[in-house]
Amino acid sequence: xxxxxxxxxxxxxSFDVQVKLGRGNMEIELEQxxxxxxxxxxxxxxxxxxxxxxxxxxxxxxxxxTTVYNMCTQKPHDYSQQLYDRYRESxxxxxxxxxxxxxxxxxxxxxxxxxVKRWENHKVLVRWLSHIFHYLxxxxxxxxxxxxxxxxxxICFRNLVYHAFYRDLRVWVLSLIDQEREGEEIDRALLKNVxxxxxxxxxxxxxxxxxxxEAAMLKATAVxxxxxxxxxxxxxxxxxxxxxxxxxxKREKDRVSHSLHSRSEPKLLEKxxxxxxxxxxxxxxxxxxxxxxxxxxxxxxxxxxxxxRLFSRLRYGLETVADLFRQHVTGEGTALVxxxxxxxxxxxxxxxxxxxxxxxxxxxxxxLHDKYLAYVSDCFQNHTLFHKALKEAFEIFCNKGxxxxxxxxxxxxxxDNILKKGGSEKLSDEAIEETLEKVxxxxxxxxxxxxxxxxxxxxxxRRLLFDKSANDDHERSILTKLKQQCGGQFTxxxxxxxxxxxxxxxNQTSFEEYLGNNANANPGIDLTVTVLTTGFWPSYKSxxxxxxxxxxxxxxxxxEFYQTKTxxxxxxxxxSLGTCNLxxxxxxxxxxLIVTTYQASALLLFNTADRLSYSEIMAQLNLxxxxxxxxxxxxxxxxxxxLIKDPNTKTISPTDSFEFNTKxxxxxxxxxxxxxxxxxxxxxIEDVDKDRRYAIDASIVRIMKSRKTxxxxxxxxxxxxxxxxxxxxxxxxxxxxxxxxISRDYLERDKDNPNLFRYLA
Amino acid sequence: MPRAxxxxxxxxxxxxxxxxxxxxxxxxxxxxxxxTRLKESDQIDNLFDTYANSSLGQIxxxxxxxLCSDMKVEYTDVRILxxxxxxxxxxxxxxxxxxxQAGMKALKANTLLKLVKTLSELKKExxxxxxxxxxxxxAFKYCLTEEKQKGVxxxxxxxxxxxxxxxxxxxxxxxLVEYLKVQKDYKVINKDQWMGFLRFxxxxxxxxxxxxxxxxxxxxxxxxxxxxxxxKSGGR
Numbered sequence: 001x002x003x004x005x006x007x008x009x010x011x012x013x014s015f016d017v018q019v020k021l022g023r024g025n026m027e028i029e030l031e032q033x034x035x036x037x038x039x040x041x042x043x044x045x046x047x048x049x050x051x052x053x054x055x056x057x058x059x060x061x062x063x064x065x066t067t068v069y070n071m072c073t074q075k076p077h078d079y080s081q082q083l084y085d086r087y088r089e090s091x092x093x094x095x096x097x098x099x100x101x102x103x104x105x106x107x108x109x110x111x112x113x114x115x116v117k118r119w120e121n122h123k124v125l126v127r128w129l130s131h132i133f134h135y136l137x138x139x140x141x142x143x144x145x146x147x148x149x150x151x152x153x154x155i156c157f158r159n160l161v162y163h164a165f166y167r168d169l170r171v172w173v174l175s176l177i178d179q180e181r182e183g184e185e186i187d188r189a190l191l192k193n194v195x196x197x198x199x200x201x202x203x204x205x206x207x208x209x210x211x212x213x214e215a216a217m218l219k220a221t222a223v224x225x226x227x228x229x230x231x232x233x234x235x236x237x238x239x240x241x242x243x244x245x246x247x248x249x250k251r252e253k254d255r256v257s258h259s260l261h262s263r264s265e266p267k268l269l270e271k272x273x274x275x276x277x278x279x280x281x282x283x284x285x286x287x288x289x290x291x292x293x294x295x296x297x298x299x300x301x302x303x304x305x306x307x308x309r310l311f312s313r314l315r316y317g318l319e320t321v322a323d324l325f326r327q328h329v330t331g332e333g334t335a336l337v338x339x340x341x342x343x344x345x346x347x348x349x350x351x352x353x354x355x356x357x358x359x360x361x362x363x364x365x366x367x368l369h370d371k372y373l374a375y376v377s378d379c380f381q382n383h384t385l386f387h388k389a390l391k392e393a394f395e396i397f398c399n400k401g402x403x404x405x406x407x408x409x410x411x412x413x414x415x416d417n418i419l420k421k422g423g424s425e426k427l428s429d430e431a432i433e434e435t436l437e438k439v440x441x442x443x444x445x446x447x448x449x450x451x452x453x454x455x456x457x458x459x460x461x462r463r464l465l466f467d468k469s470a471n472d473d474h475e476r477s478i479l480t481k482l483k484q485q486c487g488g489q490f491t492x493x494x495x496x497x498x499x500x501x502x503x504x505x506x507n508q509t510s511f512e513e514y515l516g517n518n519a520n521a522n523p524g525i526d527l528t529v530t531v532l533t534t535g536f537w538p539s540y541k542s543x544x545x546x547x548x549x550x551x552x553x554x555x556x557x558x559x560e561f562y563q564t565k566t567x568x569x570x571x572x573x574x575x576s577l578g579t580c581n582l583x584x585x586x587x588x589x590x591x592x593l594i595v596t597t598y599q600a601s602a603l604l605l606f607n608t609a610d611r612l613s614y615s616e617i618m619a620q621l622n623l624x625x626x627x628x629x630x631x632x633x634x635x636x637x638x639x640x641x642x643l644i645k646d647p648n649t650k651t652i653s654p655t656d657s658f659e660f661n662t663k664x665x666x667x668x669x670x671x672x673x674x675x676x677x678x679x680x681x682x683x684x685i686e687d688v689d690k691d692r693r694y695a696i697d698a699s700i701v702r703i704m705k706s707r708k709t710x711x712x713x714x715x716x717x718x719x720x721x722x723x724x725x726x727x728x729x730x731x732x733x734x735x736x737x738x739x740x741x742i743s744r745d746y747l748e749r750d751k752d753n754p755n756l757f758r759y760l761a
Numbered sequence: 762m763p764r765a766x767x768x769x770x771x772x773x774x775x776x777x778x779x780x781x782x783x784x785x786x787x788x789x790x791x792x793x794x795x796x797t798r799l800k801e802s803d804q805i806d807n808l809f810d811t812y813a814n815s816s817l818g819q820i821x822x823x824x825x826x827x828l829c830s831d832m833k834v835e836y837t838d839v840r841i842l843x844x845x846x847x848x849x850x851x852x853x854x855x856x857x858x859x860x861x862q863a864g865m866k867a868l869k870a871n872t873l874l875k876l877v878k879t880l881s882e883l884k885k886e887x888x889x890x891x892x893x894x895x896x897x898x899x900a901f902k903y904c905l906t907e908e909k910q911k912g913v914x915x916x917x918x919x920x921x922x923x924x925x926x927x928x929x930x931x932x933x934x935x936x937l938v939e940y941l942k943v944q945k946d947y948k949v950i951n952k953d954q955w956m957g958f959l960r961f962x963x964x965x966x967x968x969x970x971x972x973x974x975x976x977x978x979x980x981x982x983x984x985x986x987x988x989x990x991x992x993k994s995g996g997r
Contacts, residue, residue: 712978735981743911743951754960755978 126153496536912949
């Protein structure tokens, strides 16, 4: 049997020893054998003590090992048990006689130093002795279920040395840590070595480390940082405090990696976080002078990022931050709303509509969104909690209208101003694209999306029909963006409208060809007709305007032409949307007037009469009072007075009379006389309400058809969920529709459970 | 309202009833009983003829009025409505011969006197929990006089509520009627709402209405009623 001894004070360059392991007939007596062994052990102990001793050679080892071997294998006197016991006793003896006394006389840091040295020595001793007594390990020890040699050796140290000194060691460790925390230089190597004792003495288990050291260390850490926190919280601003916290965490982590066991890291950092952050979170964040609100207000990006980093370490740390963030954004947004309201009510005193102010308001909302979205993506690392907070904040104030106009309307008007010619926004193409992109993002927060769609559609119609659209590409681009965000159904009608215009141009070309080919189909006036597909465009009331004679033929000619194209469609003429170029032969000079068809019809009446009364005009035109008042106002009380009104007051009354103003002139040869559009707001809201009723009906029927029976609450909830994309249905409205559907026999109430509805096929 | 001036004097049209041939084995009492029975249905028919409009062959509103005054019961008394219910009358203000016969038989009444006597029993019967809902539902249907009519106007609904529920739930009915008259959302009341009123009276504590939950499937008109009432009594 060859054994290799690899030992730090004993090198074996080559091992070529003839070992006489023969079982001679010589039996070794216990004491006899022990004397040999003990001599060897003593030599080893001396070497450890640093006493002068000749080197322990491999031969020496072999001698001892062989002695043990023989004493264990000889018959009949097998001294395994005795050797085992004496092994242990040797160690104990050494500890008691040499180790403990030397430790006892050391103080302060000399004690740990000595203990580290003694522990290292002990490990060596145990190793050496284990080698010597090695033969016991494979058979004797397991046979008797005894502790292995190495363990016995360590247990001796633990029981005699460790148990006596660990408390002092601990105190020393903790004080060293605190010193380092206070900025003093410490002996990190020594600290590490001492900590390692706690680890190694557990012999594979971490009990000693955990219970004898770590527990106290964690407690002390908590105490330390608790004290620090109470000082800092009074003295420091929030960002400064957080800076310190980050530093502390860094240093503690560092310390663990150098001096402690890595398993302590999470627990340690958790203690630090708890004392410095968790317990003071609200106070820090809500600090009036330097808390979250201030950091946001003053754009302190680094500090905000740090705040995020630190609080994301806590389990629920970010919830509070996100909550305050939401409050802050809501506050900013609500302030904007108030600002706009105040500005609008001031303007109201001057009886001007505050369109500029409202435009500015929308732009400010967009800018607010940009600003806080940047914080979410930069400082708050796109965390969902903050996206959610931003969304909730915007949803709160974006749904407040300003000065009687809903946010849906304001947003639609904003888009109109960007997209129309001569709109208030003068922007580059890129800027327009960007702005439109942002508008669509803000739209996501508005609950009445269907209302926005309707206003947008109305304004789009005006842009398209009165050739006010600045750029076709932009028109299509925003529709694409809206489609992406809100779905195809949202934009299908609008896309249809844009397509209609393209088709209308082609149609006009065919019409002109037709006119060219049919000499007798000459309307006598240049006529352009735009054919609109009913479903796509907003509904327009078509009044039976009494067309001037000159135009009647136009209508007929076009109707004939259209019949040649298709027989299955019905045309309804919407004169309220038409424009007309009139030549006005005024005394100073002849001028061209661009007016609406209504205005033209009124003016042409004066070809056959010099003076007409309000009622005569109304009778001849066959329009409503509202329309007549509006158009006469535009011709006699506005910028261009084509007609002279008698009496010369600022408003139209049914007793007025009108005369053609032969003396009218302007420095331009060609002027446009605007007819301000009717306020569509009321109609839009009415139309949307009506559509909503249908939408709710359809949704309820859809749900009930698939579920067959469903209770009231879940039905309402599903309905709200289904319709949520377009608008937030009023619960009472849903109830009303349910009742209506019951009376129309789509549903019935269950006889036994009045809360349950049943679908009637 | 004036009393009906005409009184039917036509003879009983029970000539179709033929007596069975005398059977010697039949006892005297049996003979007498069958005779009495005949007499009873005759009496019922006679009574019918007394009030019926001969050209119509039915009792018309005037006839009912006369009947009421003869019984010394108000025309608007709930028991008349209950009588209609018992007869399963289809058309408001009219009783057909079949309806009359069935009703009178069910009431075991063949004379006016007996009819008057059974009226109080009838009231108890209609009010019995297992019957009341049926009667209440009938009362509404009875008011749907036009073909395809689905709702009853507010005025009539209020009157009906007072008659049918007034004595059982006086404070609820008073409040409801007051509300129905001031609200503008509905001009007619439909069946679902009508049945809702009864359920409300039965289930909801009044006047606090603490257990009313508008998130349940109560008809909207009741949600509005509760809001109105709460506001009136000083809000929450």
